[in-house]
Amino acid sequence: MTAATTIWRATVLTLFPDMFPGPLGMSLAGRALASGLWALEARDIRDSATDRHRSVDDTPAGGGPGMVLRADVLAAAIDAAEGTSDRTRDRPLLLMSPRGRPLSQARVKELAAGPGPLLVCGRFEGVDQRVIEARNLEEVSIGDYVLSGGEIAAMALIDACVRLLPGVMGKAESGAEESFSQGLLEYPQYTRPQTFQGMPIPDILLSGDHARVAAWRRAEAEALTQARRPDLWAARPDPTRTKNTTKG
Ligand code: SAM
DSSP states (O other), rough: OOOOGGEEEEEEEOGGGGGGGGGEEEEEEEHHHHTEEEEEEEGGGHHHHHSSTTEEEEEOOOOOOSSSEOOOHHHHHHHHHHSSSSSSGGGEEEEEEEEEEEOOOOHHHHHHHSSSEEEEEOOOTTTTTHHHHHHTTTEEESSSOOSSHHHHHHHHHHHHHHSTTTTSSGGGGGOOSSTTTTOOOOOOOOOOSSEETTTEEEEGGSSOHHHHHHHHHHHHHHHHHHHHOOHHHHOOOOOTTTOOOOOO
């Protein structure tokens, strides 16, 4: 494999390729895209339609509202996209789906460490089950709510991965201590002014005592996680966690 094929690449299959790069063309991800730290390819599913009307969907078998993306058209779109990439890289094939396993920072890290995924964006009522099975698509959800299409979900996933790629985040933006990095939500952040609407920055953060600052931040992160995300708190492997020290 040459160095040129190792760049992290996201391939998006969508009915709305013009939505991309959208927000991914700006700020951190956009600068990294422009400087070649990652690559993005948005492909129109409709290009794989075979009939005169370029149809991609049809009514649900068994009745019901809405339309369903056709298995044959979507499979052809996936195969065409895979044909243009290096198959030996064994890239993950993802389907953005509210039925999927919720996206986690751990899965984001795995995806960022690989060659980059192919992401299928559903529309309408979703996609024919047979293409999910035939192409072994991994269904990924970005939360327990329903979007009108998979594009915004795909952008969220790509953004989360891109910021972890080597060279994308500067040292100043390092993700080492941010939410989920140690199974905890992040501690509260403060900056100038020293007093805002009668609320001062906690004294300890201005003390210059790095050990006490670190202990305070750890305790705040643990308290926040206990209060807001008992699921994360319960899943933490660390048995030496401290008691809740701040109010909700
Ligand atoms: N009928 C589907 C259901 O009830 O599960 C919802 C289809 S939704 C209107 C259309 C498309 O948006 C989905 O196929 C999926 O690609 C995307 N989508 C919607 N919500 C999502 C979520 N929470 N996470 C990831 N993708 C989502």
